[in-house]
Amino acid sequence: MSYDKFDAVITRKLSGSTKWDDADTLFGAEDVLPLWVADMDFSSPPAVNEALAERVRHGVFGYPSPRAYAWYAVSDWLQSRHNWQTKPEWMVSTPGVVAAITLAVQTFSEPNDKIIIQPPVYPPFFSSVANSNRIVLENPLLYEDGEYRMDFTDLAAKAAEAKLLILCNPHNPVGRVWTRAELAKLAEICRENNVLILSDEIHGDLVYAGHKYIPLGSLDSGIADRIITLTAPSKTFNTAGLYTSIAIIPDKKLRSQFAKTVQQLSINKCNVFGITALEAAYRHGGPWLDELLTYLKGNAEYLTEYITANIPAIKVAKPQGTYLAWLDCRALNLSQPELVKFFGQKARVGLNDGATFGKQGIGFMRLNFGCPRSILAEALERISQAVKQLGQA
Numbered sequence: 243m244s245y246d247k248f249d250a251v252i253t254r255k256l257s258g259s260t261k262w263d264d265a266d267t268l269f270g271a272e273d274v275l276p277l278w279v280a281d282m283d284f285s286s287p288p289a290v291n292e293a294l295a296e297r298v299r300h301g302v303f304g305y306p307s308p309r310a311y312a313w314y315a316v317s318d319w320l321q322s323r324h325n326w327q328t329k330p331e332w333m334v335s336t337p338g339v340v341a342a343i344t345l346a347v348q349t350f351s352e353p354n355d356k357i358i359i360q361p362p363v364y365p366p367f368f369s370s371v372a373n374s375n376r377i378v379l380e381n382p383l384l385y386e387d388g389e390y391r392m393d394f395t396d397l398a399a400k401a402a403e404a405k406l407l408i409l410c411n412p413h414n415p416v417g418r419v420w421t422r423a424e425l426a427k428l429a430e431i432c433r434e435n436n437v438l439i440l441s442d443e444i445h446g447d448l449v450y451a452g453h454k455y456i457p458l459g460s461l462d463s464g465i466a467d468r469i470i471t472l473t474a475p476s477k478t479f480n481t482a483g484l485y486t487s488i489a490i491i492p493d494k495k496l497r498s499q500f501a502k503t504v505q506q507l508s509i510n511k512c513n514v515f516g517i518t519a520l521e522a523a524y525r526h527g528g529p530w531l532d533e534l535l536t537y538l539k540g541n542a543e544y545l546t547e548y549i550t551a552n553i554p555a556i557k558v559a560k561p562q563g564t565y566l567a568w569l570d571c572r573a574l575n576l577s578q579p580e581l582v583k584f585f586g587q588k589a590r591v592g593l594n595d596g597a598t599f600g601k602q603g604i605g606f607m608r609l610n611f612g613c614p615r616s617i618l619a620e621a622l623e624r625i626s627q628a629v630k631q632l633g634q635a
């Protein structure tokens with residue numbers, strides 16, 4: 243098997259990429275290596291690129307029909323890859339998962355309702371709740387011996403006063419792939435307290451050997467009709483710029499409520515290219531994804547081994563899923579602003595500030611290893627050198 247395609251360094255500078263083109267400004271230094279926002283530096287699968295090229299060659303880009311048959315590609319993928327039986331009619335098109343979270347929050351709760359999230363967690367979970375004038379109820383993950391797990395005792399207490407819970411499965415940034423037992427327990431607590439679940443499963447395909455992504459909606463939980471699953475091919479196949487995602491809502495009443503919100507905002511349309519890529523990815527992207535996962539697992543191992551051997555002041559657990567690593571930098575003894583400045587301006591590596599994932603992320607940084615190994619190696623070398631200089635200062 244050849245991994246040349248993942249080792250190839252594709253120049254993204256001046257391609258209109260936020261990850262690369264905004265990095266120097268954002269991090270305040272020149273020639274910053276960007277390992278922050280969650281897209282990868284790899285080309286999408288050839289089948290996706292070819293489907294897009296063919297659509298371009300057609301040359302006519304008028305309004306698309308909703309193309310409900312694309313949803314068959316989604317449901318076939320979920321069935322064959324993740325053993326989840328869904329129906330195309332459960333699916334509603336959305337222009338991105340973050341947009342879908344906000345739409346769901348506004349559809350299924352009222353101002354001042356309480357919504358549970360599990361920090362440290364993807365920053366838009368906070369903002370979609372707060373910007374909608376709802377109240378964030380934190381059920382922080384427990385962090386013990388370098389491992390994260392859910393705090394079910396706290397969850398049961400908070401669920402009694404909450405309307406919704408936003409789950410991240412697998413979890414960004416800590417890289418946990420929730421087990422069947424963990425998901426069943428969470429579902430049970432939500433059922434007992436009549437809490438509706440928004441399950442963000444955008445990282446579901448990106449899970450490493452030894453772990454298994456279980457769609458929450460596939461569990462025999464008794465609350466399948468109380469789950470709104472939000473997903474997309476965009477992390478898996480690196481098509482985030484196409485802004486095409488899906489809400490999967492088995493319950494007819496909830497689905498029509500959600501579809502009404504989408505319609506009222508006049509965003510109930512698909513993008514021609516987004517839907518073309520989605521269909522090609524889910525129909526033909528499986529073998530490419532298998533190779534990608536092998537490559538990313540190699541990156542995860544390289545990263546954890548390098549850090550353990552060369553930068554003992556930073557602790558990192560090997561992620562079970564996602565291409566994100568959560569670096570525990572507390573032993574560097576820097577304040578959060580100093581830590582952010584240290585990585586951006588001393589190491590010249592652009593990482594996400596851990597504090598944006600909640601106060602539980604203070605002392606942490608998030609690193610995106612969805613890049614050729616040579617870029618990852620240079621970033622780690624830069625970090626290692628900067629940490630050494632810090633020790634000498």
Ligand SMILES: Cc1ncc(COP(=O)(O)O)c(C=O)c1O
Pocket residue numbers: 280337338339340341364410414442444445474476482485487
């Ligand atoms: C958990 C999670 N949800 C949603 C998104 C973004 O989704 P979209 O680009 O479809 O809005 C990301 C991107 O990093 C993510 O990590």
